[in-house]
Amino acid sequence: MEHKNTTVRLLLIASIMLFACTSMADDQIGVTGIDPTIPDRPVIHQPARIGSPLQVDQYRHVDYLSPWFDQTDDWELIASDSFSVMIPAGDHLAVSFDPGTEILQIIDPTVELTATQMAAIERAPAWLRSDLYDNFRRFLYPFLADSMALRILGAPDPYVDEVAFQVAHIAPTTLCAMYYQLFLENAQWIYTADSSLNYVELMDYGNSNDDDYWTTARYSVIEEIGDTVQVEIDREIYYWYILHPKLSDEFPTYIYPENGNPAQPPWGVFWRDYLWNHADPGYPLLSEQFDDCDFLWARGTGPNDAIGTVNGWVGDVMAWGAGPERPIQPVRIYVLHCGNCGEYSDIRAAAGRIALIPTVCTTNFCEDHVWNEFWEREWIHWDGGSVNTPLMYENSWGKTLSAVFNWRGDGFNWNVTDRYSEEFCTLNVSVYDSAGKPADGYSITVESDALWGGSFYATWAVTNSQGVASIILGDDQSFMLRLDGPLGGYPSVGGLVSVITGSQAGAAYNWEHTMSSASPNLGVMQMIEPPNPDDDYMMEITFDCEYESTYGMFYDNNEFTEKLTPGYVDFFFADEENYNAYCGFQQAWVGGPFENSSSGEFDFVIPTSEEWYGVFSAREESITCPMVSGTVNIYRSLPTSVSCEDYPTQPLSFDINGVFPNPFNNETVISFSLPSSERIRIAIYNLLGQEVATLTDQIYAGGMYNVRWDGRNDLGHMITSGIYLVRMNSEHNQAIQKICYMR
Incomplete structure (x- = not known):
């Protein structure tokens, strides 16, 4: 009965969310060829200042040796452990050692998941487990995360890693509204296409019986000088830009071709299978176009390649000029066989991924154009027959671009303006709380003048744990921005701040704002040295903050996760009394603190006989979660019986x-x-x-x-x-x- 009730709850919630997504799909329109309107909003003028570029990614390593460390002591290792933990924002990770019992412990803040979720994480490849854990913990209802975990547990080889990646890298709110069989079918269709394509070979390294395993793809490419080379892409490119079922701002689901709405199979179809195996009367079948295609791309002149083949097929099935309906689903775009650049970009991206070409959708909102890029050892501009000519919009079309970005399947957008503009500037945004501390996790929406009048979205960014984001923008443009984050929005009335008028090429603009609310304080002070410290035990900690994860929503209301490097974490030592004071949000006296550290090596001689703690803290973070890995070793000082005659006192040196x-x-x-x-x-x-x-x-x-x-x-x-x-x-x-x- 409990299983039945859980199933009913699951279907009810999924149905509600699917209805919402269906309504959203009806309302959404293509990203260009329209006049998107945003209501007029008040604008505050707070110009950015031209100055020196900010160091937004400065790596900070800390070495520490206790001042009462005696170089003549001999030490023996008595305990050791390791850790690799994502510390939730506002929480901490601690390692403790009790000299009385000689017990070493790691106090892990990891949120406990269900047995089903943990089993799915264990079955996933090792490199994917932290991402999968992070997505599971963000589900509002654990039983919904369990339903996703069951898809991983039920997936056969060689599709386990593909299913696990999709579950780990689609926003939980989107996952809950999807048809769950799509995860496996999406992976199976990739292997089906691989068996029909001559220029690419999927490379499976291991299987689900191994601790770590992954898939990537190897391509035949013709160099400019005519040589044929084999190129294997990084696994990140394969999973994000071939496998991922979401192309840009569409909802990843089965679509009923007759109206473009989500529908359950067999009435609903997914673009990967539909475009590969279906052709309307009088149009060519995509799967039959690659018989004589032996190369992904010929960089110079050469034989027919996959890029040209996709271009030819898109040209055959599409006619330029949009009708009253502006779909964003590739299935519906194909049925209508017409569109402007928005529809062309979406169907080209779908055809590219179907043909196992790593493809993204590239967007320039304010100047009203979109296109694509594909990956061949770097991201290559792709706008129909125009390939690898990124400056054509400014040099041939006469556009002055405000900002250009690429879409990622989880809703994150990354800025590529410098690839499409010979001249550009940088806007450095710093956000602080009312106490002057960095404000992390702030989404920055940048707008510029739109081609059709008014202003529209240009690009986005999010502040790191240092409260900083750096944004590349075009020259000779005006820009406004808005801040939204854990301490409130600015301007508070939903307006915009004018920060740049007539941007100058090569300039570094610095703009900062202090919010009216305060974020949590670390709450520690540097302790006074013990007068007669013990030196019986030493705690040796080596750590690396591999990255920090931040979260946000940009254009399509999908909460993405973005890993920022380097990561930063605060660290200090504390005795039991002060550790408890810290946990109780009371003033604590500590060794250190060593704030905003990316890595460190600490040799701490324990000065008293009570329990001591090494603490990695993310208390001052509101959104950002640092990923910290390291080892801790405990040493005991060995007694010495060397006499003064055998070991004479060394004279003091200068x-x-x-x-x-x-x-x-x-x-x-x-x-x-x-x-x-x-x-x-x-x-x-x-x-x-x-x-x-x-x-x-x-x-x-x-x-x-x-x-x-x-x-x-x-x-x-x-x-x-x-x-x-x-x-x-x-x-x-x-x-x-x-x-x-x-x-």
Whole structure:
């Protein structure tokens, strides 16, 4: 009875969502050849400033060694573990060690999934599991995710990876409204086409009995000099741009040819099977066009290739000029046999993927044109018979392009403006919360003047964990934008901000905005060094933040996932009391913190006998989830019985012995030693050799000393973030060490 009730609930929800998608399909029209209208909205003028380009993808590695680490100690490894975890926004991952019990633990924030979902993840290839987990956890109802998992568990070889990829890379709201048999049939049709095409061969590496396996494709290509070469594409290109059932803004489903609405088979058909195996009277059958086609593409002049074959078929089945109906479903476009560039782009993309050509839809909204690109070691411009001539729109057609982007099947769009415009500029957008901290996960909608009047969408972007996004735009255009994100929208009334008027070629425009709300604060402060630290155990942590996943919706209301590199995460050490304070959102005193780190190597000598934690935190993130992988080793200090006679005391040297913490953002301690009495001057310099601050200038007796620095210059002002030099001078000696300050 429970199974029956679950099935009824599933069918009810899917029916409601399918009805909504059917209504949406009726209302949607082609992306060009129309006059899309957006209601007039208020415009605020806040011009961007021309300046230096922002570093939006700066990799940050941190090395740390405890200041009480004794180089003469011997250590033995007593425990080890590894982790690879996507940390949910606002949460944390921790590794803990209790010196009393010598127990090492990893505190994993991973959301628990159902047994069915976990079984599907286990059956999927290893490289796909984190993506599949991420999509499953985003389902509103677990039983709907279970229904997707069952499709993976029931898929036969060699289609398991293809089915799993589709489930992992279609938005959950879209998945719930699809006919589930489409996942397997879509994969099967690819293998059917492969058996009929001479220029391509699917390459299966392993199968579902292996831990990791994947599929890709190998092509015959003619080089410009006439040589024939074999080219194998990356698996990402195969899965996203051959397999994926969604081309641009259409809904991926079976379509009833007579009206273009979603319909269950046998009344509904999918474009991959329909266009390959069906021909209306008087039109050529696509599957019969490739008999003499032995090459994907001839870069120079040469024999007939697959690109030319698809162009010929599209020209035979389509007539230029759209009627009153502007469909976006390839099946319906074929039935009508006419259209403008929007319909041509959609049916060319479908025919390309049917013929196992990696194909995308390319869009330039504001200047009212769309076309395609295909992949052959790079993305190649493809607009019917015009191939690899991306500058023709500006140089031959006389257009000045505002922005150009490509579609991905999960709703993400990526900017390719620089491929189609000889002159372009960059708009760097920085978003902060009310406390001045970066605001992540903000969708940036950029609009420009539309060919038909008013303004329309030009392109989109999303801020990373540093609150920054960089957008390439055309020159000699005006641009407006809008922000939408977890702290609210701006402008709040749904309007736009005018940021660029008459964009200048080569210019870097910087625009920033501070929201009126605050995001969560990390809530930790740098601890004071223990007066007599223990040195019985050491925690060694090595980690890499491989990427950070962000989420958003652009044009077609599909929530995409985009992996941004490098990723960033905050890290610190804390004893049990302060770890509990951190978890309770109370002020905590910690070792570090080391904020916005992409990777790191930490050797932390545990200074007390209580339990200690190494914490990777995403508390300050609202949307972004860092993917962190690493290892943790625990060492025990070995007792030594070496006598003073056997191991004589080494004389002190003139040296900077250490800087802790490094990097720092509050205060750091510089330790130094002297073999004898002399006058010592310690100062901070920037990398240009300019003195920033003097820390001490006096006579010291031989021995070991500490000086502190709070990041201020000699005028009492806080310095900017960056690398500096600590220089220690006497009359005859000098020592230098790098130090990193991060605000």
